[in-house]
Structure formats: C-alpha cells, structure tokens
Amino acid sequence: MRTGERDLSILVVDDDPLIRLTLEAALAGHGYRVTTSDDPRAAVAHGDPDAALVDAILPGCSLSECLTLLGRRDDGSRRPILVMSGSLTRPDELAGTGVGYLTKPIPLTELLDAVEGLVASTSGTVTKGQEPEQ
Numbered sequence: 505m506r507t508g509e510r511d512l513s514i515l516v517v518d519d520d521p522l523i524r525l526t527l528e529a530a531l532a533g534h535g536y537r538v539t540t541s542d543d544p545r546a547a548v549a550h551g552d553p554d555a556a557l558v559d560a561i562l563p564g565c566s567l568s569e570c571l572t573l574l575g576r577r578d579d580g581s582r583r584p585i586l587v588m589s590g591s592l593t594r595p596d597e598l599a600g601t602g603v604g605y606l607t608k609p610i611p612l613t614e615l616l617d618a619v620e621g622l623v624a625s626t627s628g629t630v631t632k633g634q635e636p637e638q
Contacts (some may be wrong), residue, residue: 513537515553544570552578560589567597584622
C-alpha cells in the first residue's frame with residue numbers, strides 16, 4: 505500500500521500553473537489530497553497539510569522565508585517539505601535543514617517515492633529507500 509492511500513494532504517507551491525496542475529493530478533491520482541498555490545504566504549491559509557512541495561524560486565519570497573512560513577504545522581510540529589528546482593545544485597539554504605530536494609523535471613516514480621518518504625516521516629514509519637542515514 506502506498507502511503508497516499510492513507511488520505512494524507514500535500515500542499516504544492518509553485519508559480520508555474522502547469523507544474524501545479526501536473527503535480528496535483530499525479531499526487532491526487534495516487535490517493536493524496538492536494539492543495540495548490542502560487543503564493544507561499546497565501547498557502548498558509550490552505551489548512552494544515554501533512555507535507556509540502558515548494559518551488560525553490562518564487563517571486564517575492566526567498567527560499568528561507570518559504571521554509572519558515574511553511575515549516576510548522578498548526579500544532580507546532582515540523583511540517584516535512586520537499587523543495588523542487590530546475591537547478592542541479594542543491595540550494596545552500598537547505599544545508600542542515602533536513603528538507604528534501606528534487607530536480608525538475610521530476611520523473612513520476614521519483615516524485616511518488618520522495619513524497620511517500622516525506623509523509624512517512626510524519627507518521628514515524630520508514631519507507632524502503634528512506635531509511636535514516638547511519
């Protein structure tokens with residue numbers, strides 16, 4: 505059973521409407537409830553999603569600010585985040601944060617595996633390929 509079948513919610517924040525639509529369709533097709541936004545400030549009003557996928561470069565908002573805005577759930581616990589970018593280089597802002605990174609374009613299987621590992625981290629379960637580093 506994929507984690508997505510457990511009715512978990514994912515917030516997708518990207519300024520490109522085609523990417524938002526594509527990610528929403530892919531994730532919803534695998535059982536996730538998906539909310540999308542082009543503005544991380546407005547996204548915090550979209551409820552309390554279990555995890556977030558965020559574009560690394562958004563107009564009017566630095567990556568650090570996005571991580572701060574979206575990094576906490578309503579109960580104060582850490583919200584798992586995956587950052588997406590067309591750049592092959594992982595942003596310096598992610599060093600030591602535990603935030604995941606995916607390079608666009610993202611193959612569907614890689615996206616689903618990354619999201620499954622991300623949401624598994626909220627439930628305390630370990631997904632194959634997502635074991636903690638030794």
